[in-house]
Amino acid sequence: DAGVTQSPTHLIKTRGQQVTLRCSPKSGHDTVSWYQQALGQGPQFIFQYYEEEERQRGNFPDRFSGHQFPNYSSELNVNALLLGDSALYLCASSWREISAGTEAFFGQGTRLTVV
């Protein structure tokens, strides 16, 4: 049973560029959430996708956008990259939204460096 897979593992981009990160959820899961983890900090919630729609959004600017496909995989897009966007981007999958018994499983992350 494949877990959550993310690609690429590492990425270096220049300020002002755009980036797309990809995530395939764990088998049987239909909800994907994205988190940003800066160095030395805990992950911060970016947004969540279920049934191909953005259901929840954290405190992130519109430069951050996403998409979910019919096979439940998801993309995170960041436009007009800033140096401060350098971080580990984590994808989490779950069966539906987080409720009492819902476990969320994370991928290995994509390390984005903006220079």
Place this chain on the structure above:
Amino acid sequence: SQQGEEDPQALSIQEGENATMNCSYKTSINNLQWYRQNSGRGLVHLILIRSNEREKHSGRLRVTLDTSKKSSSLLITASRAADTASYFCAMGANSKLTFGKGITLSVRP
């Protein structure tokens, strides 16, 4: 937004000793989940405890939850060098997880 606070921020113990890590939060939760992270890689799910549960075990892990005090603790018994990692508590509420800043655990051989 709700934040979790872990305590201590760093913990160093000898192999074979027990490690206790604490987490406090501010508002109501559906569940609390603990994760491990090695060297900035992905998060590994350790254990989930629901808001109506008080204690849960999984192998060498024991987690407790006190909703009246809005706190949780994670106990790792008989620690191993391989347990060296960062540990995060994550509060499940409003359909998402909110994380603390994490605890760095070092287990000396």
